[in-house]
Amino acid sequence: MQAYDGELGAAVAGAQRGDEAAFADAYRLVQPGLLGYLRGIVGDEAEDVASDAWLEIARDLGRFKGDGAGFRGWTATIARHRALDHLRRQRVRPRPATLEQDVLELPGPHSTDDQALEALSTERALALVRTLPPDQAEAVLLRVVVGLDGPAAARVLGKRPGAVRTAAHRGLRGLARGLGAEGVTNDDPHTLGEST
Numbered sequence: 001m002q003a004y005d006g007e008l009g010a011a012v013a014g015a016q017r018g019d020e021a022a023f024a025d026a027y028r029l030v031q032p033g034l035l036g037y038l039r040g041i042v043g044d045e046a047e048d049v050a051s052d053a054w055l056e057i058a059r060d061l062g063r064f065k066g067d068g069a070g071f072r073g074w075t076a077t078i079a080r081h082r083a084l085d086h087l088r089r090q091r092v093r094p095r096p097a098t099l100e101q102d103v104l105e106l107p108g109p110h111s112t113d114d115q116a117l118e119a120l121s122t123e124r125a126l127a128l129v130r131t132l133p134p135d136q137a138e139a140v141l142l143r144v145v146v147g148l149d150g151p152a153a154a155r156v157l158g159k160r161p162g163a164v165r166t167a168a169h170r171g172l173r174g175l176a177r178g179l180g181a182e183g184v185t186n187d188d189p190h191t192l193g194e195s196t
Contacts, residue, residue, distance in 0.1 A: 004029050008068030016061055023061075027054070030072060034079050041083040049086050053079040128178045129171075136171030139164050 008029045014022025031050070038046035038053075056078050064074055129137050150168075154161040 005068030005072070008071060010068075012061075012064065012068065012071045016064070023058070026071070029068075030075050033072070034075055037076060038079055038083055041080070042086055045086060049083050050079065052086075053082045056082065128175050131178065132171045132174050136167045136174065139167035140171040140175070 008026060011022045011025035011029065015026050031054075034053070035046055035050050038049050042049050053075070057075055060078075064071060066074065129140060132140065150161040150165050154164045159167075
């Protein structure tokens with residue numbers, strides 16, 4: 001990195017004078033390391049956080065004073081602050097689980113009223129699934145929501161297909177009780193009790 005600090009310092013000075021190509025050079029020299037750093041803090045959200053950081057860097061570039069090494073440190077400080085802000089926002093307003101987000105945002109050919117009712121029933125179904133023991137909930141979600149067959153769900157869970165079939169069956173029976181249904185039998189095609 002130190003070998004590029006002279007080049008970086010020149011690029012930053014040019015960017016401060018309004019040279020867009022110089023700013024692109026500074027970005028090219030700093031972004032890979034900055035992105036690696038952010039991945040260590042925020043994981044998969046690193047690119048979004050880096051974008052926020054670069055907006056601030058571009059906005060405040062005229063106030064920066066220093067050389068290439070100083071710029072590298074300055075950008076890392078800004079990126080760290082954006083990452084910590086991002087983590088704080090997630091603690092205050094946790095993101096929905098991927099499953100919930102995907103299921104609740106599925107497009108449909110229905111009217112707004114139908115979509116609202118469907119969203120409420122999907123929310124209720126997910127709330128009921130969350131009341132199941134974890135092995136049953138995972139088996140039901142893999143089988144019904146993801147659409148995996150017994151052996152594929154078993155591979156995902158690291159269990160025997162029979163154990164997954166049993167967990168899914170018990171989970172569906174629990175959901176049926178939760179919905180006030182009569183009960184679920186092996187003859188019902190919705191039990192996923194096939195032998196594969």
